[in-house]
Amino acid sequence: MKIEYLHHSGCTVETENYFLVFDYYKGDINLKDKKTIVFSSHSHKDHYNPEIFKWQEEVEDINYVLSSDIDMEPGPNVFIMEPYEILKLHDVNIRSFASTDLGLSFLVEVEGRTIFFAADLNWWIWPEDSKEERREMEEAFKGEINKLKEYEIDVAFFPVDPRLRENYSLGGKYLIYELKPKYFIPIHLWGKFNITKDFAKETKGTPTKVIEIHRDNQIIEI
Numbered sequence: 446m447k448i449e450y451l452h453h454s455g456c457t458v459e460t461e462n463y464f465l466v467f468d469y470y471k472g473d474i475n476l477k478d479k480k481t482i483v484f485s486s487h488s489h490k491d492h493y494n495p496e497i498f499k500w501q502e503e504v505e506d507i508n509y510v511l512s513s514d515i516d517m518e519p520g521p522n523v524f525i526m527e528p529y530e531i532l533k534l535h536d537v538n539i540r541s542f543a544s545t546d547l548g549l550s551f552l553v554e555v556e557g558r559t560i561f562f563a564a565d566l567n568w569w570i571w572p573e574d575s576k577e578e579r580r581e582m583e584e585a586f587k588g589e590i591n592k593l594k595e596y597e598i599d600v601a602f603f604p605v606d607p608r609l610r611e612n613y614s615l616g617g618k619y620l621i622y623e624l625k626p627k628y629f630i631p632i633h634l635w636g637k638f639n640i641t642k643d644f645a646k647e648t649k650g651t652p653t654k655v656i657e658i659h660r661d662n663q664i665i666e667i
Contacts, residue, residue: 446558448600448665450658453491454564454632456602460556463537467551467562467602468632470494473662480535481507486564487548488515508534512541512548542592545569545585558599561626565633567604568616586616590623600667601626601653604633607640614647621653628667629655 447459452472458465464477467484470491481504485493493515501507501522508522510532519525524532528543538554546565553560568586570579601624603617621629629648631641638658645655656665 446600446667448630448667450630450632450661450663450665452661453634453636454602454604456562456630456632458555458560458600460558463535463555465553465555465560466497468492468564469497476500476503478504479506482534482537482539483507483509484551484553484562485509485511485515486550486562487512487544487546489547489565492548492564510534510539510551514548542566543589545582545589550589552593552596552598559596561593561596561598561601561603561624563601563603563620563632565604566616567606567633568612568619570609570612570615572610587619590620593624596624598624598626600628600630602630602632605631605640605644606633607635607637613640614644617644618648621648621651621655625651626653629653630665631656631658634658 449457451474455469456467462480464479464481468486483497510524511517513525513527526541528541530541532539540552542550544550544566550564550566551562569582603620605613605617607613631644641658645657648655
């Protein structure tokens, strides 16, 4: 499996027969002559760009899986999902889960591998949050992670957001301890790549391999 960290939360996953694109919104991308599935988790401008639909001019077999908050009508190759739905495209199984922000997170089973793309699902704790807001966020986040415990996850893409300051690692560590993915790839970095090194240090000793991100368009072979 070949993974490319594109930019911010945008990533691609390439297997023998498939090319998956998650939350592209800008940057360099090399499309492949493979069965392509493009995921957009929600309508925030740092996760979705309608430019993705131009890729149909280059790729013969391409499908789009979008959250229902994106203003787009379903079509022959455009699939709109709500949380907790199941979709099968070719032999790829897609399950949608909720977010603690907007839209969806995705669990994707492709060619023997299970990928979890969290998008904006995170334990978002901001300095200005009240005790009640913090309690509600914790409850919502842990509840969503609990729904994923039945799955053996090979690769988890998850936010490690430097804007959260001392709480930047809260959600990622909880996911690692509870779900034990084989690999953890930080996203939502806002260009602050050094924070992935800090996160890897904080989770050292766990069975999960944390991939440090050093630049846009970094290639990761798994």
